[in-house]
Amino acid sequence: DAEITQSPRHKITETGRQVTLACHQTWNHNNMFWYRQDLGHGLRLIHYSYGVQDTNKGEVSDGYSVSRSNTEDLPLTLESAASSQTSVYFCASSNSGRYNEQFFGPGTRLTVL
Amino acid sequence: DQQVKQNSPSLSVQEGRISILNCDYTNSMFDYFLWYKKYPAEGPTFLISISSIKDKNEDGRFTVFLNKSAKHLSLHIVPSQPGDSAVYFCAASSDSNYQLIWGAGTKLIIKP
Numbered sequence: 001d002a003e004i005t006q007s008p009r010h011k012i013t014e015t016g017r018q019v020t021l022a023c024h025q026t027w028n029h030n031n032m033f034w035y036r037q038d039l040g041h042g043l044r045l046i047h048y049s050y051g052v053q054d055t056n057k058g059e060v061s062d063g064y065s066v067s068r069s070n071t072e073d074l075p076l077t078l079e080s081a082a083s084s085q086t087s088v089y090f091c092a093s094s095n096s097g098r099y100n101e102q103f104f105g106p107g108t109r110l111t112v113l
Numbered sequence: 114d115q116q117v118k119q120n121s122p123s124l125s126v127q128e129g130r131i132s133i134l135n136c137d138y139t140n141s142m143f144d145y146f147l148w149y150k151k152y153p154a155e156g157p158t159f160l161i162s163i164s165s166i167k168d169k170n171e172d173g174r175f176t177v178f179l180n181k182s183a184k185h186l187s188l189h190i191v192p193s194q195p196g197d198s199a200v201y202f203c204a205a206s207s208d209s210n211y212q213l214i215w216g217a218g219t220k221l222i223i224k225p
Contacts, residue, residue: 004156031211033212040122040217042119042215042216042217043157045212048211048212090157092156094211096211099145099147099164099206100147100206100211100213101147101159102159102213104156104157106154106156107154107156
C-alpha cells in the first residue's frame, strides 16, 4: 500500500545544531508540504514543492529549508535549531484534483533544548 | 489575517447525541472545503469534503453543511461515538493552487 513516512518520530537536539527531518512518500504525488503544529495555531505551512527541483516558502519558512531532488522525498532542514522551533512537524503529499486532499505522515516531535 | 476560523477550541458532547463543529471563512474564492480528524501522536486524516457549488454532503454518520452567504460550514456527527473524540480541522482550498488553508482545530470530547 502507498504511504507517507517520516523519520525520526522523535528528536531532541541542542540550540544551534543543524537538524534534518525526512519525509518519504510512495503515492507518486507531485505536491509535498511541510507543516508545524503548535497549540492554538493549527497547521502552519513551512515549505512546499509542486515537483522535482521546485520549492516554495510558506507562511513560517524562516530558519527552515527544503530540497526536492526526486518525487518521493522532501527533507526539511533546520539550519541552526532554536527553542522556538520546538514543535510537531507533519509532512503531507497530494496530487491535483480530489479537492486538493492531502495525505499526512505520522509526524516528528522535535525538541530543541 | 486568518482566512479560516474555528472559534471553539473544544467541545464536549454526550455519547449518542449530535456533535456540531463549526468553521467560518473570509475568502469567497474558495472552491472546496475539507474536514480532517486527528488523533494524538498521529497525522491528520481526511474525513469529508464539500464543493462550493453544493450545500450538503453526507457520508454515513458525518454530514457537512455549507452556507455560502454566511461563509460558514459545519460538520455534524450523528450519533456521536467515543471513537470520535479527536481534534477536527477545517480546511479550504481553491482551484488556483494546491494548498490547504487550515483552521486552528476543535477538540471534540465524547462523554460516555
